[in-house]
Amino acid sequence: MDLLNNLALGFATAASPWNLLFCLTGVLLGTLIGVLPGIGATATIAMLLPITFQLEPVSSLIMLAGIYYGAQYGGSTTAILINMPGESSSAVTAIDGYQMARRGRAGAALAIAAIGSFFAGTVSTVLVAVFAPPLTAIALQFGSAEYFSLMIVGLVSSIALAHGSVVKALGMVVLGLLLGLVGTDIYTGTPRFNLGILELSDGLNFVALAVGVFGIAEILRNLENEHERDVVIKKVTNLWPTREDWKAMTAPILRGTVIGSALGILPGGGAILASFASYTVEKRISNTPGEFGKGAIAGVAGPESANNAGAQTSFIPMLTLGIPANPVMALMIGAMIIQGIVPGPNVATEQPALFWGIIASMWIGNLMLILLNLPLIGLWVKLLTIPYYMLFPAIIAFCSIGVYSVNSNVFDLYAVAFFGLLGYGLAKLRCEPAPLLLGFVLGPLLEEHLRRAMIMSRGDPSTFVTRPISLILLLLAAAVLVVVLLPSIRKKRDEVFVED
């Protein structure tokens, strides 16, 4: 069977000692930054991107992917132990996980989160393996109109996921798109928006933008009021769940896996939406909804499974279409381009070892996480006690080194400072950086496909609605936009986001 052959190739690639080492490095690093406050997966991957130039393409992508889902595990650990979600997707876990910890059941909560994540990771890895090839086949028939509409879906979904004002999130997307157009027009070679600065003629540096807006701005936010984090953690004991726990967690894990896998595929969607959706579902169908918020097992098991499943399946649009589902995937695409691989449907056929190696490594990485993290929990707890002021000088130093080593161009470092300031200002104005980054990555692609589609249709814009796949995608985008703008749902959405 094709699938088995492909998976065998994948595991052979991912299980080479060298790649196992990078997978391990990735998941450990990911857990570390997930646990440590003030630095997320996006900033870390942006920082490490240049360093991965030295590696084989497959090794570097395996390591970056490991950082991504490792951070999800680490984020849940802090969410449960100190009510501080390390990653936004574990915000929901904090609600009931922390209450479990306060009742002395931290060990069980951590174990449930880990087991749920592992199960969801296994199932969704299989899903990626099963669905990626047929989707690739469909993607090969995509024309410019379809690509354009698909990117619109992605951008609209990223608005739906942003906190607060929809108008501001839309503004961030447009601002990102505009920043992405700085440089040189691809069709005519006309320089534009470069302010006469020579270094800008190739466009703004993606790594500098990501590091500035996510890394530097986050540090500035943390420095606003430096209060001691009171880290009072009781010793974590009794990791193994009881028989009642197993009973209570099985169904939520299964449902969470399904919800997460489905939502993760949506471009722009992914892990955050999945965990919120799972929590809502569990609360609604529970016999004891009053338990939620007071340490319900289903409130940990469901969302944790969902966010991990979503994290894995969000690789599908990236691997098959070359369209990023979230900022981390945007960075992975950046990594591919730097390595000389053109992201898109051709990756599966031209680079089968890379494609299947990444998929297989996700399962291996999840296995490593569950085997390593439960025993290492004491170490992660110790790390939590490191004061923040000891951390950020190192973050600044690594950011500077990382950005400089992309092109050995000092201009990129000035850009980091500029985008750090911009990111901090936007955060003060309650504007989310994630839609901006997604817009920035998709800006040039969106313009290219729009212009090509219009040339193909001889200037007739109805091409976007007469081609069936394109029409479906645009209707989907419109539906998402209508849903987020409906007052009743907006209120719900605000309530949900209030939790973090």
Next chain:
Amino acid sequence: MKSLSFSARDLICGLLFIAVGLFFGIQAYGLEIGTAFRMGPGYFPLVLAAILVLLGIIVIVQSTQLEHEPMGPIAWRGLLFILPAPIFFGLTVRGLGFVPSLFFTGLLAAFASTKMRPGTALLLVGGLTLFSVIVFSYALGLPFRRFGPWLGM
């Protein structure tokens, strides 16, 4: 009579959108616009800029209706020490070389916190520099000069 009151946050945000939109719009207008059939380099940016200006206006209109919440403290000390750090690294990494440049960059950043003591900072940044030189320069072999021409080396 009820006086109009604006949320400062939304007002600034709206004005920023409008200003950036106008900036890109005016620049794009100077480029070849083309037609919907054959779009020039200015077409797509001009459309986007117009949308951004429109969104800015909506944000300002909404700013009169919503409840206001304060902007919160601004990390002036952070801005003063953090933002110059990568710029300093950029200015000196070639001249001073990787080792001294990184050391002073870290030191500069360290003082963004009110909690940092000079002794701790020196120790921390010293360790950080040593770690970075071993990892980035020796182990990963990034092509940096460890000590630069300004030091006569």
